[in-house]
Amino acid sequence: MVRGKTRTGKKFIGSEAFWCYLMIAIPIIGFLVLQVYPILWTFKWSFYSYYGVESAARFVGLDNFKTFFTQDFTYWKAWGNTLLFALVKMPLEISFAMLLALALNKKLKGFGFFQAIYFLPHVISTVIVGLILTNMFSYNGIINNLLIKTGVISSRIDWFADRAHAFAMIIIGSIWSTFGINVMYLLAALATVPEELYESAEVDGASKTRIFFSITLPLIAPVFQTILLLSLVGSLSVNEYIIVLTNGGPHGQTNSVMSYLYTKFVPGFMESASTPQLGYGCAMALVTTVIFATVAFLYNKFSNRMKNLY
Amino acid sequence: MRKKQAIINAILYICLTVVLIVTLFPVVYTILASFKTNAEILTNPGSMLPKDPSVDNYVQAWTSESFHVPTLLRNSLIYTLVNVFTTLLVSSMAGYVFARGHFRFKKLIFYCFTALMFIKTGGITIYATFKVLTAIHLDRSLFALMVVHLFGIPIVNIYLIKGNVETIPIDIDEAAKIEGCSFIGIFYRIILPLLKPILATIGILAFNSSWNEYLMPNIFTLTTPGQRTLIVGLMALKSSGASAASWNLMLAGATIAMIPVLAAFAFCNKYFVKGIAAGAVKG
CATH class of the missing domain: 1.10.3720.10 (MetI-like)
Known part of the structure; x- marks a missing residue:
């Protein structure tokens, strides 16, 4: 199995796993950069008062949530x-x-x-x-x-x-x-x-x-x-x-x-x-x-x- | 008994035909109204047929400065064709890899991609996307959106390809492997040609959705009106102050925008049905 080779680290380049990762490289990059990062971004700023200028952002804890729940x-x-x-x-x-x-x-x-x-x-x-x-x-x-x-x-x-x-x-x-x-x-x-x-x-x-x-x-x-x-x-x-x-x-x-x-x-x-x-x-x-x-x-x-x- | 069946069938046909007429009515109304003058559209919408049919609206749409159809059409065409190509490229490779590949984290990656279907952040993440684009020195434009689209994850299409690859006997792969074909070689030489029917389905659905897309192209061409697609241009005309005076232009524009999708639907109906039915039954 090709898989065995990769595990021993002998020859990763050209192996099946190598081609697999290469062929889904675009969606994986897209997932990390255009999906995961924006979600983390949303999570972070939800605790701030933020008008698009990072230096002026102010940490407000759960205030944003409180406001729209109450x-x-x-x-x-x-x-x-x-x-x-x-x-x-x-x-x-x-x-x-x-x-x-x-x-x-x-x-x-x-x-x-x-x-x-x-x-x-x-x-x-x-x-x-x-x-x-x-x-x-x-x-x-x-x-x-x-x-x-x-x-x-x-x-x-x-x-x-x-x-x-x-x-x-x-x-x-x-x-x-x-x-x-x-x-x-x-x-x-x-x-x-x-x-x-x-x-x-x-x-x-x-x-x-x-x-x-x-x-x-x-x-x-x-x-x-x-x-x-x-x-x-x-x-x-x-x-x-x-x-x-x-x-x-x-x-x-x-x-x-x-x-x-x-x-x-x-x-x-x-x-x-x-x-x-x-x-x-x-x-x-x-x-x-x-x-x-x-x-x-x-x-x-x-x-x-x-x-x-x- | 026979007679009773005939009557039931006749009633069935009548009911179905009524639904058919109601379904077609708005489309036919729009096409006919696009040959009316603006005054007639506003004051006499009761009659279906234009009193004095003319192609003036189309001539005006073709030469108008603010709603310049040739430019809008060109943008729509480029945007759609590029998106169809990248969708086919990305989803066929990913579908093949998830069906046949052996590598670490395969299941995990697939679950992560699938989970995206249930994340609805209501558009606010566009600010994060802008940050990424700024970081790679890409201005907001139709081109930037095509790049974003390339890196999007066409999960439904990946599912369709994966399902299709799994119906191809694995012996074919094994035989090719013995002949010395590499993993990517098997994809390119053996699997891809066998995927033609499902690729046609995905291509036609991608064509339809890209051509009709509004939200994202609108966001990305806000500062560059020259790059608007036909659909974005139409909506801009509708929201503008002059909308009441431009119904003739809007209806002519709408008719032009409908032609490619209606033609695709008329000639490739089979592929539409197949893709959609497969989505429901397998999903």
Whole structure:
């Protein structure tokens, strides 16, 4: 074995391990310099009052954390918005996608085409999606026109003016742009269920609903678990989409956690031109990433137990 | 029974077609509206078809000073092609190494890379990235972002390649080794040619995401508007004070920006589906 040679230090250069390290040198350097270092940087400055000038930074201990846990609730309101977004969007989107996937799974003529078109909005840039939705939902826009024509509403709605309407628009647009990918995931999952199982269940006289809950769902559970995790993480970390559509407006009432952090601390998205208190932002970033990791961990634990129930 | 099935199928087709129309509507609306005058877009959005279709918006977008589409397109193209190339290079090598290599810390490194998926620092780490770039004397620019991208870790793609390499029989490697082929030689001569289909999938997904990217290119071209990509330029126009007066330009720009991804989607649909389905079922 080549490995033996490296251990005795005889000839490392040219050995298999040498080539391995060389071939992943770029990601390893990237990991250390652009991932680990920034995380340590965030950790360090979260204990400082820091406006981008190191010589003027002042150690404040846990003050940054204290402030936003006890006084500044805007960050937690953004979490509230994010949870609301996920809790409304996910059940609607997943059940809608499931219905479509079950229908498309019959594999009638032309169904491949339907599936492809449903996925189409997903390949379009979020910026363009935001642009299109802004235009369509504008006060004199086509959506208001259609709703008035069909008699659903009597006067025009200003979708961007209040929280409830802005949220409705955000959720409708978001489902439009991502339901297709869930249809695709679910179809891939359904394809793993053996055809014979359905047939024998039908022979036994099981109803369609019964078949779905007793055969289909348990069998696709492992993939379904992944689909839900992807959807959950995607919904909770929604960022760009909010920035391009409402930019958190009106008055920050539709900000998600990520878009909140961007509009507060990231150049190009901030409201103010001067450098903000970065230490405070670092503290928030740390807490945010801990919350995300906890959600993923709890989800995995909880859903594994669900899987064992079946 | 047969008749009943036919009726059910007919209802199914109708429902699916309604969803299809709703899905396509915003895209078709945008493309049609890009041939309207700005006044028509603002005052009469109710009708789909332009009253007097013209390509004026496209001519204007092509020659406009502030929203100069040829420059924006060139930047988008360079940025996207370079990113696709570096993604393919880095992820194919890393996927191969994690599938076939024997070296210390292999598992540890792989776990570390995977753990990154769960770290969400909300953008503040960009200041640390700037510090690194300053240290290596690189100014904020589209080029600097391509360097940052090169050193990014395309973990999902690495997973896809690793999974694919693992389906190739190891006997092939062993035989080549006996013939005197080195570890990297096996990769280059034997494994890489067999990875073509998955590389096509990764390439098309990377093309799509780079072309559509907004946040990072925006941050890196703040001080150099001449290096903006088409998507960044579009958003800059939308956020500018003149946005109400430039809907015609924005919709024409949006249509131009959609053409490459829609074309890629139309011709390479198969690869999109494969990559995404594999991601879910294996993930």
